[in-house]
Amino acid sequence: MxxxxxxxxxxxxxxxxxxxxxxxxxxxxxxxxxxxxxxxxxxxxxxxxxxxxxxxxxxxxxxxxxxxxxxxxxxxxxxxxxxxxxxxxxxxLPKLKQRLITYDFIDLPDIRRMRSYFYALPETEENLFQVATFLILMETGCRRSELLNIQKNNIDFKNNMIIFTTTKTDEDRMVPFKEKTATILWKLYNQKHDHKFLLHNPLKNRPINKDDLEYMMRKYKSIFGLNKLHAHMFRHSFATHFIEAGADRKTVQSMTGHRDAKSLDRYVHVRRDFVLKTYHDKFILD
CATH class of the missing domain: 1.10.150 (DNA polymerase; domain 1)
Known part of the structure; x- marks a missing residue:
């Protein structure tokens, strides 16, 4: 062969x-x-x-x-x-030694600043579409491909859950979202009844695609004065902040859809400032 x-x-x-x-x-x-x-x-x-x-x-x-x-x-x-x-x-052949990879992520103060800004925007079709996109990324840690393929019937408003069906592992995954986000998603859900996908670009009259997403990242990177902003940063930020809040690896794995919880050891870096804060706050000798 x-x-x-x-x-x-x-x-x-x-x-x-x-x-x-x-x-x-x-x-x-x-x-x-x-x-x-x-x-x-x-x-x-x-x-x-x-x-x-x-x-x-x-x-x-x-x-x-x-x-x-x-x-x-x-x-x-x-x-x-x-x-x-x-x-x-x-x-x-053994694996060659790799240097520790650090990932771009968004600090919690910036996440909160973004959310406050989004909540204050007028509820136009375009704003609802863009705000919903960012809130889903922030609150679910989903992959870009999963975001782009959310259908309306994947939203469970009774339990405030999104069912991701186009996952890397080919296994459906249910992830919750916040009550405030449920209100925004419900308004978006009811805008157009003939659309299959939840995130529908009202200016182009079609489902969201990667170009729309990249455009939004460039737009809001400038608005928020960030050095970098791309969709995967929200996934890494979600995992990082969730673990720093005390969640165990298995719980985070169930939310992010990683095949192996151990992969989060590589994917989620523990920040030096967080280590120092934990040391001083938790390791009390006197």
Missing amino acids: TIIELTNKHLNKISLELSKGTYEHYKSHYQHFINYCKANDIIKAEDITEENLSRYIREMKNKCSNRTINMRIGNLQRCFKTFGIRFEYLES
């Missing part, structure tokens, strides 16, 4: 089982490996040797972070394992 056939076979499997984002992730990394193989006349899977794989890793070290190298080698390991192809050297 050629390397292109093997990776395409794995991509087809991924497209059926995992999210579009995961598919694109694998596709991009496989293309990098395919380009290397083409440049070195490596055609078939059995042509991959310890020597040329080691050279591939050495070349990546000149241009890529250890994290990227780990992802690319990990993808190859999963591909070979999926189709029962034994390659002991590939299987034995």
Whole structure:
């Protein structure tokens, strides 16, 4: 089997089982490996040797972070394992040491400032649409793809819950929202009865898409004077603040939809200022 056939076979499997984002992730990394193989006349899977794989890793070290190298080698390991192809050297490769990654997130004072601003806006169709978008991001920690695919029948107003059905794990997830947000979502819900999706762009007369979301992030980044603002910052902020408020990993996992609660150890960083505050407030010796 050629390397292109093997990776395409794995991509087809991924497209059926995992999210579009995961598919694109694998596709991009496989293309990098395919380009290397083409440049070195490596055609078939059995042509991959310890020597040329080691050279591939050495070349990546000149241009890529250890994290990227780990992802690319990990993808190859999963591909070979999926189709029962034994390659002991590939299987034995350890992960390279990665530096601790910190994530962009929004401090609670800024979150509260944003919420106060949103609550004070006039209730026009455009404002309701944009305010609802931000409140859902703040209160549920959902992924961008989950936000864009919320349908009206996914909202349980009786219990103030959103049911996310287009999740990365393919398992429905129920997440609560605040009473004040329920009022805004109810008004948005009843604006147009012929729309399938909750978040409908009134200016374009279509469901929200990623371009709308990016536009809103740019707009409100400027309004609030923030250095950065993107949708995933709200997800990380949700997890960070929830854990800092005392929630355990399992509870946060059930809300965010991570496959493994341990992944939150990597995803949620504990801030130095919070550590110091906890030390002085909780660790009392006298």
